[in-house]
Amino acid sequence: MFKRILIANRGEIALRVLRACREMNIETVAVFSEADRDSVPVELADHAICIGGNAPRESYLRPDRIIAAAEVSGADAIHPGYGFLAENAQFADMCRECNIAFIGPSAEAMRMLGDKATAREIAKKAKVPVVPGSEGIIESDEDLAPTAEKIGYPIMIKASAGGGGRGMRIVRDRTELHGMVKQARQEAKAAFNNDAIYLERFIDQPRHVEVQVLADSQGHVIHLFERDCSSQRRHQKLIEESPSPAIDARTRKYLCESAVRLAKTAKYVTACTVEFLVDSKLRYYFIEVNTRIQVEHPVTEMLTDADLIREQIRLAAGEPLSIAQKTVMPHGHVIECRVNAEDPSYGFRPCAGLIERFRPPGGPGVRVDTHAYQGCRISPYYDSLIAKVIVHQPTRLDAIRAMQRALREFVIEPIKTTIPFHLRILEHERFVEGQVDTGFIERSLL
Amino acid sequence: MFKRILIANRGEIALRVLRACREMNIETVAVFSEADRDSVPVELADHAICIGGNAPRESYLRPDRIIAAAEVSGADAIHPGYGFLAENAQFADMCRECNIAFIGPSAEAMRMLGDKATAREIAKKAKVPVVPGSEGIIESDEDLAPTAEKIGYPIMIKASAGGGGRGMRIVRDRTELHGMVKQARQEAKAAFNNDAIYLERFIDQPRHVEVQVLADSQGHVIHLFERDCSSQRRHQKLIEESPSPAIDARTRKYLCESAVRLAKTAKYVTACTVEFLVDSKLRYYFIEVNTRIQVEHPVTEMLTDADLIREQIRLAAGEPLSIAQKTVMPHGHVIECRVNAEDPSYGFRPCAGLIERFRPPGGPGVRVDTHAYQGCRISPYYDSLIAKVIVHQPTRLDAIRAMQRALREFVIEPIKTTIPFHLRILEHERFVEGQVDTGFIERSLL
């Protein structure tokens, strides 16, 4: 096992990793930018090293400084957290060259799964459903109708050179196909001087459901069930929960087994998340793999009593999984809300500044992961997440009520947070019914 | 169900009850002494009423003022918490007379189980083992030997008029019996002018193990397994855990079933705790019933995912148990530490004053129940409990490490707390081995 882990991150995830290390009797090295000098992980770490200025590109995004810090502090492993360098394959390479363990997958696995096309090929090889499509551009309009038929309607026409929605069209049935393709080509030609298009099944009002996977270097791969992250604003997750209220036991089984097959096929080691879109008919489609620990990992931890960070560290050290698939016992219902220092009344603009009053919620079934404290300063240089509140209850309705209770007693002053917005989501009829797709918040609450 | 509950308590338990009420959509009325005006439960309650001065006898121990507060606020039930009026049968009577539900057992059950002799009779009737004894004073020395034989050695001689250890003797075997009795009688005569004595089995280095029981008015009684509270200082519990590291599965089964039989025999309704002593040979003896919710109830909540306060409220409202015995699934290991504002270096003297820095622990498997916050004042009028830290982990060793991690990150300044003492217990070899009896702390750590 590692003796000393350098935590190449900040904020709540740095604290989360530090807690796991302490519980494993592993020493910790915190690295920090000047803005984070008074932060909790820096205070609690066994060793702390300032690596640069406040801008991430001068500190947390500097592989050279982080590796130098690992070298001078004698750390034998680096935990990258999420964000920053967590999915930077070059950084993983550098760690390996310097004989420092990178707590994550190999650089090869990261590159393979980080590339959308390669990941799609691996999924197909693992017999995991992907969003059906034309597999490349449509050369001749004669191929259009048969290809569309094979994909199945509704269909999305996408410009090959596309972006920003231009050259995109949704085709509901075959009668619209040729007309829409003509329009799309014209638009694409005008916008990109390239009228090449391809076709893809259009997933209408999908759920975002992801599966937590753990894999050891001995070839064992398990899943820890799913998380439903459909409550999003501009692709930013706001609320995550498990079990997904949208899927049935049979879909859950297929989904989770698909994720395991995919990770096995990729010969993946450590923790990853396999993301899917699920449509209203419970058909699911692989979209991507996140080769790191995720912000919302506590949802799975509360649901299953597993400790994902401790497990991730063990797996990176070459140890076998400490959990067998059959001992993973999800129980009850878990919801997480991400409390961001943002003002929902002003387009969610970030609110930096001094926290003068801070009183996190507590009591039964409540977990709080936060690096904030009364008297700390939320700096404008980094992301606005200041706390994750996670509740665990026997039923989803209990969990919604417990989350309302917890958020209502959470005091953060004077900066604005997303708490009032979360409370609006939690009491919305469609959320309470579990009827949330990825567009719900933008359609109903903004 | 109740519409509005008055919480006749303060501190963390008032906050705990308030949280349960909020999760059940029940309005809350906080009553408070002048010292508690700025407390969290007063801030969060729907209504708050000052009932008197700082001394408990002028406020929290005043049934008249509490009931008047319930009347003017329109509360239809009173939750007494623990301590103060929680086991005051007269208060329960007064509530009933005023048509206010008392969230606890009937006054009759409270009186019956509150009286040691009656409780012992009920236990015998329920075939629950009690500490064997002479059942009254030994009239003639001729009865001594046969009675002692029947009770079984070692035996404790106790003065009938006794107290403070005077007139008490431990007899290891029959050869010592007559001599010791003579000494005890002389000492008792000198001290109390009464040489009457009785005999009781001496339980050497016992464990304190208690069983959580819930019972509804429909006659269903279940247990939620045990808590081991052997880590005590002067009969004050410091650390509680579950499962008990001392007992085996068979003893656990008998112990828990005994508690259920006892509650059934007493026709008990709502929540109670049945306390036992367990000796080194795993023989167990009933000692008393606590007819209220206990400080350490979160241990059971984390172990079983049950919400004892919500359940207690439901039961007091006449609803049936929401949990069946077979659905109670204890999992993992739970430890609670009571963080008191006391200075362990100066005989645990209470430390009142302003809390200038307060940063409770968080993260996976950690629950904190506290009414303290940065900027609050710990008043000298009440008990010194300022926070309960409870951890839940797959194994006992994991739980010990997680508790060490949690306590080490808990910042409370500048007042002294029992945290350093807890850390000493947690790293003591005998505690780690689970070899703790009720005298361990005094023998090994003071």
Add this chain to the structure above:
Amino acid sequence: MVDLESIKQLIDMMVSNDVMEVTMKKGDEEISLKRPGPAVAPVIHAPHPAPAPGPAPVLTSLTEAPSPPVSDDSHLIKITSPMVGKFYASPSPGAAAFVKVGSEIHPDTVVCIIEAMKVFNEIKAEVHGVVEKIYVGNEQAVEYGQPLLGLRRP
């Protein structure tokens, strides 16, 4: 400018009365003194120190209380409720109130009845003064320590 003796006296007064801050201005002269003090200590602005205000009722949404006494009442002697209960201004429905604004009252004067647990408790003034404010409406719920009447010295 520095009159040390006056300042010394000022500081002594601050310390013995737990005063945190004193500011004095006269024309273009100004003196300001600050001590750390406990967070709850009264803040006294010179020249005339105000007595500590009575406990303000917390959250009485149930009772539709009138606004709590504000600082310009601070010179009044307060009669506060010694218990929790329902306030009655008169001995029986329809009867004249025990006291009204302008009444001169003596220590033995009954100023109201507070009902708690079906018992009607007559509340005596315990002080001598003239009623200037009545803070509580008839049949309103009152808490312990809540100001009922404000008196000025006769």
Add this chain to the structure above:
Amino acid sequence: MVDLESIKQLIDMMVSNDVMEVTMKKGDEEISLKRPGPAVAPVIHAPHPAPAPGPAPVLTSLTEAPSPPVSDDSHLIKITSPMVGKFYASPSPGAAAFVKVGSEIHPDTVVCIIEAMKVFNEIKAEVHGVVEKIYVGNEQAVEYGQPLLGLRRP
């Protein structure tokens, strides 16, 4: 205006009575005295304010650093480490140090080498001055922003 004896007495009174702040104004005269809080020495503002100290190195238990520069170094110009790495005082083992106390250095003077990831980086002074303090021992680990040398103006 500045009557030193009066100020001394004022400070004594502040300290013994735990006064945090005194401000006096008269016309365009002003005296202001502040103490940080209980049990700490009084800080007197005006006439010359002390400059803010440079960033203190956090927890360097790994590196057995000498005591960090204290406030009486505050008048020195600091050369701080622009990176994380190992500090070398001389170009090679056994060679003379780049600088020593008393050396006059110029912006282009190499003052040390910092090794990071097997790369030896020459650190130039960037300022002109005379070395008065060397804060870091040979082969010691340094963090970003850590003071290496203290210079006085030549």
